[in-house]
Amino acid sequence: MRVSPAILAVAIAIAPSAALARGFAMPNDVSGGAVNGRNGAGAYNRNTGNAAVYNKNTGTATTYNRNANTATQYHSNTTSTYHPSGGGYNGPNSAGAYNRNTGNAAVYNKNTGTATTYNRSTNTATQYHNYSGYSNYRYSGGRYYVTNPRGYSTWGWHGGVVWAPTATYWGGGFWGAFAAGALVGTAIIRASTPSYPTSYAVVQSSPGFTLLNSYGLRQVPCGPNLVVINYSGSVICAAPNGTVAPGNYSVNLSTLTIVSM
Amino acid sequence: MRLFGLMLAACMLAVAAPAFATGTVRIQQRDGSVKTYPSVILKLDGSWSLALTSADKVSTVVLSGGNCTPAGDIVRCSGGRLSFHQDGRNHAVPFKTATFYFNLTDRQQPLSSSATKIAPNSVSFAVTTAKGTSLTGSGKLDQEPAR
Numbered sequence: 001m002r003v004s005p006a007i008l009a010v011a012i013a014i015a016p017s018a019a020l021a022r023g024f025a026m027p028n029d030v031s032g033g034a035v036n037g038r039n040g041a042g043a044y045n046r047n048t049g050n051a052a053v054y055n056k057n058t059g060t061a062t063t064y065n066r067n068a069n070t071a072t073q074y075h076s077n078t079t080s081t082y083h084p085s086g087g088g089y090n091g092p093n094s095a096g097a098y099n100r101n102t103g104n105a106a107v108y109n110k111n112t113g114t115a116t117t118y119n120r121s122t123n124t125a126t127q128y129h130n131y132s133g134y135s136n137y138r139y140s141g142g143r144y145y146v147t148n149p150r151g152y153s154t155w156g157w158h159g160g161v162v163w164a165p166t167a168t169y170w171g172g173g174f175w176g177a178f179a180a181g182a183l184v185g186t187a188i189i190r191a192s193t194p195s196y197p198t199s200y201a202v203v204q205s206s207p208g209f210t211l212l213n214s215y216g217l218r219q220v221p222c223g224p225n226l227v228v229i230n231y232s233g234s235v236i237c238a239a240p241n242g243t244v245a246p247g248n249y250s251v252n253l254s255t256l257t258i259v260s261m
Numbered sequence: 262m263r264l265f266g267l268m269l270a271a272c273m274l275a276v277a278a279p280a281f282a283t284g285t286v287r288i289q290q291r292d293g294s295v296k297t298y299p300s301v302i303l304k305l306d307g308s309w310s311l312a313l314t315s316a317d318k319v320s321t322v323v324l325s326g327g328n329c330t331p332a333g334d335i336v337r338c339s340g341g342r343l344s345f346h347q348d349g350r351n352h353a354v355p356f357k358t359a360t361f362y363f364n365l366t367d368r369q370q371p372l373s374s375s376a377t378k379i380a381p382n383s384v385s386f387a388v389t390t391a392k393g394t395s396l397t398g399s400g401k402l403d404q405e406p407a408r
Contacts, residue, residue, distance in 0.1 A: 023347050
């Protein structure tokens with residue numbers, strides 16, 4: 001059978017594109033985070049929410065599957081899967097691993113969608129977040145800045161005038177003029193358990209109220225899986241929404257922007 | 262047999278249509294490795310959102326919401342949001358810098374203070390992601406907003 005020259009020419013023309021690997025390769029930008037040590041490696045996939053840690057000294061690998069809510073440890077000869085009710089598991093909401101030879105560790109928390117790795121050599125902890133569904137998050141200098149939906153210019157939220165904290169007030173008065181120790185006229189927002197901080201009701205005319213309002217946040221008693229905003233020694237908690245993910249945040253005062261801690 | 266050959270050629274031409282796209286994207290990973298992608302499909306919409314689709318249509322990089330300002334016959338866009346779409350998933354890609362130059366005229370246009378010229382109805386761009394990946398490229402736009 002003779003092959004038409006025209007068909008051959010077309011086939012040659014499309015050959016390069018057909019031979020390409022699948023799509024663009026940007027593995028460093030679309031996967032989660034990873035940390036490598038001398039004796040082990042840990043990785044977190046922020047898209048699937050799964051995490052894995054390998055320890056070459058013990059020859060074991062531990063994986064966490066967010067969908068099944070299970071942690072599985074792989075040995076050289078056996079495999080054990082731990083469920084929340086079983087042993088050897090870090091808890092219903094997380095999986096973790098520690099490498100006793102390197103002193104490095106990695107923990108995954110499914111509630112916050114974060115994986116935290118600790119490197120003993122550099123004495124640093126790196127937290128990997130899952131902010132893929134939040135369009136206001138901007139990564140810069142190792143932190144996520146959550147753009148204020150109101151788009152305030154510098155001090156724009158305060159009429160262009162610099163706002164200064166008052167040292168004698170709780171949180172510098174950012175959440176309202178609460179005299180330290182004198183709680184008359186203010187509501188205490190009690191924590192749901194003793195391990196979470198107690199804070200005070202945000203006053204409507206305060207800068208903190210403007211902050212919460214601009215992000216569409218509603219203050220709630222502090223507890224797990226919430227937006228926790230820290231300012232000058234004070235803590236306010238709010239229910240997460242489509243703009244702000246659960247996690248700890250500090251405040252950039254001039255633009256009234258929250259920054260993931 | 263001849264009819265079959267013609268039909269086969271027509272089918273192959275239809276499948277190969279994206280291969281006629283002229284866009285080229287060069288991706289350099291932070292470890293220095295480089296890969297160049299030919300025949301990238303470049304689509305621009307009316308809000309200056311540019312989509313770069315790989316020739317196999319598996320992945321698309323989109324820059325949207327940037328600040329776009331005219332500079333003579335060139336439009337310069339910077340900032341905005343960068344996202345990566347593949348396998349039904351959408352990933353926001355934090356970036357350090359993203360600059361795109363559009364020439365929507367029918368003549369080649371020089372970039373000011375540069376020897377670089379941008380072909381008619383084309384784009385030239387450079388992006389550096391927060392993770393250190395570098396994307397550069399150029400090519401004729403396969404889709405432009407209606408004028």
